[in-house]
Amino acid sequence: xxxxxxxxxxxxxxxxxxxxxxxxxxxxxxxxxxxxxxxxxxxxxxxxxxxxxxxxxxxxxxxxxxxxxxxxxxxxxxxxxxxxxxxxxxxxxxxxxxxxxxxxxxxxxxxxxxxxxxxxxxxxxxxxxxxxxxxxxxxxxxxxxxxxxxxxxxxxxxxxxxxxxxxxxxxxxxxxxxxxxxxxxxxxxxxxxxxxxxxxxxxxxxxxxxxxxxxxxxxxxxxxxxxxxxxxxxxxxxxxxxxxxxxxxxxxxxxxxxxxxxxxxxxxxxxxxxxxxxxxxxxxxxxxxxxxxxxxxxxxxxxxxxxxxxxxxxxxxxxxxxxxxxxxxxxxxxxxxxxxxxxxxxxxxxxxxxxxxxxxxxxxxxxxxxxxxxxxxxxxxxxxxxxxxxxxxxxxxxxxxxxxxxxxxxxxxxxxxxxxxxxxxxxxxxxxxxxxxxxxxxxxxxxxxxxxxxxxxxxxxxxxxxxxxxxxxxxxxxxxxxxxxxxxxxxxxxxxxxxxxxxxxxxxxxxxxxxxxxxxx
Amino acid sequence: xxxxxxxxxxxxxxxxxxxxxxxxxxxxxxxxxxxxxxxxxxxxxxxxxxxxxxxxxxxxxxxxxxxxxxxxxxxxxxxxxxxxxxxxxxxxxxxxxxxxxxxxxxxxxxxxxxxxxxxxxxxxxxxxxxxxxxxxxxxxxxxxxxxxxxxxxxxxxxxxxxxxxxxxxxxxxxxxxxxxxxxxxxxxxxxxxxxxxxxxxxxxxxxxxxxxxxxxxxxxxxxxxx
Numbered sequence: 001x002x003x004x005x006x007x008x009x010x011x012x013x014x015x016x017x018x019x020x021x022x023x024x025x026x027x028x029x030x031x032x033x034x035x036x037x038x039x040x041x042x043x044x045x046x047x048x049x050x051x052x053x054x055x056x057x058x059x060x061x062x063x064x065x066x067x068x069x070x071x072x073x074x075x076x077x078x079x080x081x082x083x084x085x086x087x088x089x090x091x092x093x094x095x096x097x098x099x100x101x102x103x104x105x106x107x108x109x110x111x112x113x114x115x116x117x118x119x120x121x122x123x124x125x126x127x128x129x130x131x132x133x134x135x136x137x138x139x140x141x142x143x144x145x146x147x148x149x150x151x152x153x154x155x156x157x158x159x160x161x162x163x164x165x166x167x168x169x170x171x172x173x174x175x176x177x178x179x180x181x182x183x184x185x186x187x188x189x190x191x192x193x194x195x196x197x198x199x200x201x202x203x204x205x206x207x208x209x210x211x212x213x214x215x216x217x218x219x220x221x222x223x224x225x226x227x228x229x230x231x232x233x234x235x236x237x238x239x240x241x242x243x244x245x246x247x248x249x250x251x252x253x254x255x256x257x258x259x260x261x262x263x264x265x266x267x268x269x270x271x272x273x274x275x276x277x278x279x280x281x282x283x284x285x286x287x288x289x290x291x292x293x294x295x296x297x298x299x300x301x302x303x304x305x306x307x308x309x310x311x312x313x314x315x316x317x318x319x320x321x322x323x324x325x326x327x328x329x330x331x332x333x334x335x336x337x338x339x340x341x342x343x344x345x346x347x348x349x350x351x352x353x354x355x356x357x358x359x360x361x362x363x364x365x366x367x368x369x370x371x372x373x374x375x376x377x378x379x380x381x382x383x384x385x386x387x388x389x390x391x392x393x394x395x396x397x398x399x400x401x402x403x404x405x406x407x408x409x410x411x412x413x414x415x416x417x418x419x420x421x422x423x424x425x426x427x428x429x430x431x432x433x434x435x436x437x438x439x440x441x442x443x444x445x446x447x448x449x450x451x452x453x454x455x456x457x458x459x460x461x462x463x464x465x466x467x468x469x470x471x472x473x474x475x476x477x478x479x480x481x482x483x484x485x486x487x488x489x490x491x492x493x494x495x496x497x498x499x500x501x502x503x504x505x506x507x508x509x510x511x512x513x514x515x516x517x518x519x520x521x
Numbered sequence: 522x523x524x525x526x527x528x529x530x531x532x533x534x535x536x537x538x539x540x541x542x543x544x545x546x547x548x549x550x551x552x553x554x555x556x557x558x559x560x561x562x563x564x565x566x567x568x569x570x571x572x573x574x575x576x577x578x579x580x581x582x583x584x585x586x587x588x589x590x591x592x593x594x595x596x597x598x599x600x601x602x603x604x605x606x607x608x609x610x611x612x613x614x615x616x617x618x619x620x621x622x623x624x625x626x627x628x629x630x631x632x633x634x635x636x637x638x639x640x641x642x643x644x645x646x647x648x649x650x651x652x653x654x655x656x657x658x659x660x661x662x663x664x665x666x667x668x669x670x671x672x673x674x675x676x677x678x679x680x681x682x683x684x685x686x687x688x689x690x691x692x693x694x695x696x697x698x699x700x701x702x703x704x705x706x707x708x709x710x711x712x713x714x715x716x717x718x719x720x721x722x723x724x725x726x727x728x729x730x731x732x733x734x735x736x737x738x739x740x741x742x743x744x745x746x747x
Contacts, residue, residue, distance in 0.1 A: 266604065270574070273601035277622035278533035284626040285540035301532040 044198040066175035074156035078168035085160035107163025133157040228255040267451035315470040322477035338388035360420030390506035404471040405432040412436030435496040527557030554578025573600035588615035595636035613658035615646040648683040651746020682742040691739035
């Protein structure tokens, strides 16, 4: 109970302090102080404490060492006289070195001999005290004023033969005088030193914080002008430099993103305007010159343009959704989709294209017209034809991914397009290979850019024309939304192009679970 | 009037062709830059409607090549790009007009008629007299390959003289066309002073005499650059 009853005491006091009085004012004042003022304040307070402690230590050490030397001279004076007594050769008055006063007490405690300036009557210390001091080999401080002597005396007592005690006194005033001089020096010097150091700290913190000020001005300029320019990087290799470098890195990446965004908007506008221009002109001309107008052809042409526009809008919307999904970093959603079944169903739809579309996985062998397909499941030895390659995703979107790849491949293939699925550890790898001209190694990555146009010679001929250049962008965005990757590579054997999409298998996550964890097998 | 339309959107090209033909033009079509350039060179057209984003060769390049060959056929650029610089670049490369898609077919036909009225007179984007060249777009003046620094007034003076290359231009005419406030300048000698500055920059360092004084008449810029 005691502890509980005592507990609230300080808390209540603290609460009162926080609620009333200077407490909140001080707290608020401290919080509002600038970094420079705070650092300077903390450092100077620390410095002040250190200086004072140092001063006290210095004074104490000095005093102790001075006392010791005075004590030593008193003891040696007393010992010399004791030696004379022991030899029974003590002259009167007792001979002493300058500055030492000697009294010799006989066994009765009376003063028997003295040095020339000493008192005959009253011993400097009482006989009992003197004996105690002699026994401990100690010294003590005595006020000399009552004995008509200089103010402070250090007194030592030494025993001699015949119960004699030799009292030796040495004035301490000299030592205390030098102590005073030092103390006075410290009292004047310490505040001066303190002020000099405080000023230095203020200046140094100012210098240290200057690059931050420069950073702030740079950032303010970026905000005010909207022009992304580099923030000033300080020369010192310190944390502020790291901050500046990191911020510059961020700014340049933001600028690049902004640039990309602008280019994207401009490209989008361009791609939307082209079909609209086509539709508008066709309709205007048809309306203005109805004579000999073949409305059916016009309707078909306009319809083709509308389809193109619709597809573009769909693609843009899909990409926007995928982008939004990518921004959330959510785990891939959807159901388990069998890539082999997906490929089979897609291949069926390409039955009457210019070039045959073959399905290479073992499962594809059952498809009509694909009897020469290669079994291509090296990652799963002993895998049977009906073993599915499961990935987590949305059937519609994965189908769209595959269709985009196959559309591209069919457009450029010379004689055949091959779709294959294989398992590679926890991954399912979907690839679409054509034997067309392929694309330059330098452009393999650029092909995934939105509105990418690699082929200048490609013209929008007829209905099998290339899209707006969003197909591969959608492929990559879809693959990434499923936690996978997409890339292009040269087909082997050349010529040709192989598009590879790697998706994490549905089984993968189960297999990667910690083995010690209990769970359904 | 025979017009060439270079446009890779075939349906759009066909509609434009039909419309222009109905307005009385004779129209030929090209679907890519290379064949467009070839036809424009050989076909003797009175005007060219040129898309910018073309397969094979961009409309900019086609226009630039035509002008480089001193083919002054009026060119109307057609593009879905509406950026300020897209338009400025096209016009500075020697095109005569620019229309952004989607466009009104009526405006296209009207602009084409206006272009054809002007005809195929030489109107280079970069003015030349011998080895002296002046680009009004980049405001660059060169003598051979060496750049010449001119002040704004000197530049305007040279530009006017070069546009009237080979014919005499009076001081009063120069004052009226080059100075902002010709009425407030009483002394025609100011023209003389500036012509002096100009000679010191484009003629004296090269030992040439391109700006000649025609006594009692005015000045003349030699066709051959002096």
